[in-house]
Amino acid sequence: MLALLAEGPGVAALEEVPAPRPGPGEVVVRVDVALTCGTDLKLLRRGHPKFPFPLVLGHEWAGRVESAGDGVDLPAGLRVTAAVTGPCGECAACRAGRQHLCESAFDHPSWGAFAGRMRIPARVVRSGLLPVPDGLALEAAALIDPVASVVHALDRSPLEGRPDVLVHGSGPIALTFAALLPLWGAGRVVVAGRRTARLERIRRTGATVVNVVASSLPAALAEATAGRGAGLVVDTSGEASLVPGLVDLVASGGTLLLFAGMPRETRIDLSAYRLHYEEVTVTGSFHYRPADVRKSLSLLSEGALPVEDLVTRRRPLSEWAEAFADLSRGDGMKTALLP
Ligand SMILES: [Zn+2]
Ligand SMILES: [Zn+2]
Known part of the structure; x- marks a missing residue:
């Protein structure tokens, strides 16, 4: 064969x-x-x-x-x-x-x-x-x-109180999160990525989509969530250099979940201030x-x-x-x- x-x-x-x-x-x-x-x-x-x-x-x-x-x-x-x-x-x-x-x-x-x-x-x-x-x-x-991986990530996500959620990335995993997050009790779902055609497919789930090439993500997120910010941010891109910026987008007391895998040697620079004084949690989900x-x-x-x-x-x-x-x-x- x-x-x-x-x-x-x-x-x-x-x-x-x-x-x-x-x-x-x-x-x-x-x-x-x-x-x-x-x-x-x-x-x-x-x-x-x-x-x-x-x-x-x-x-x-x-x-x-x-x-x-x-x-x-x-x-x-x-x-x-x-x-x-x-x-x-x-x-x-x-x-x-x-x-x-x-x-x-x-x-x-x-x-x-x-x-x-x-x-x-x-x-x-x-x-x-x-x-x-x-x-x-x-x-x-x-x-x-892939759907089972997202189900597992959602079960690890703190979604009590219907937080607004930012999903970073515009691929099939981001689309799967956008489709399932409302079933897990999320508030507004915002998906941010670079690929317009993919974002249009994601928009059909009811999510707000933001093209980060054309607009400022912090401003678009604030507008979509009426200033509340994202209680949960999910990274599906695996781009380590963007993680510090994603930490900055998590609302006080919220969580950043790293869904995408990165190479073993990857290290990430985190704001100790946000982790301590604002109790931002950074976690991951695997398999x-x-x-x-x-x-x-x-x-x-x-x-x-x-x-x-x-x-x-x-x-x-x-x-x-x-x-x-x-x-x-x-x-x-x-x-x-x-x-
Ligand atoms: Zn796969
Ligand atoms: Zn075992």
Whole structure:
């Protein structure tokens, strides 16, 4: 079968590789659709601490069970999608209910969706392989991974008292936050980014959008929130140099949540005054728990996400390089790659 194999930073090609076979507890799926994601782009450019080269790219997908290993009772043809990881259930983090921080969650990930078929590890089969409900398109079900990450971030966000929220960035994650924040009790949602066409899609969620190229973000935020400011600021851009400016935009007593990952060596300059005298909290959120994954599939089934604005183009897998270029330019949101 053909698979998009990444051999090192910047080196990837569609190559013929042996089709996977399921071991005990494992499942092999036929991939119907796999979505582009900024994580694959970053991984290809600079590597990823959790996913060493060489590897097949792609991790947001939906498809059908092709074959199941010993101990797995799933019929061939069943429509499924899956989380990227399955927690061990035994480490200190898992026992404390923080399965997203499981020590070994990323040892056996479900990764490699830019291919005709994909092997799902036993741990993911146990806690993260989910049947796609009737009526939910596979293209929508493939969004389960990014939506689960946002669900987890929202559950970590202090939203009591309906604070106004600023989301920084204009990609699919910012759009997902804009769509879900009202369901979690946020007040006014303001999304700030640089890409006009993407911001127009985000505006359809009811959020106020601010193009930071054309206007002053502090002034626009003050106007949109009637001077209250943002009790929660979420960064989806991962641009470390912009974080000090985002800290300045958090209302007194509020929180900055770093959603996007940054390279391991990144350090951030923070205002000690704001942290102490104004009790501004800076925190992060990473990955998700099995419960977030199930919640994500429910939200997708209920139509809570604007799928047509999240998946904006379809291409055959052979056009992966064009799809990555679109993503890099911020042209559209996600592309569905069809093997
Ligand atoms: Zn992703
Ligand atoms: Zn664990």
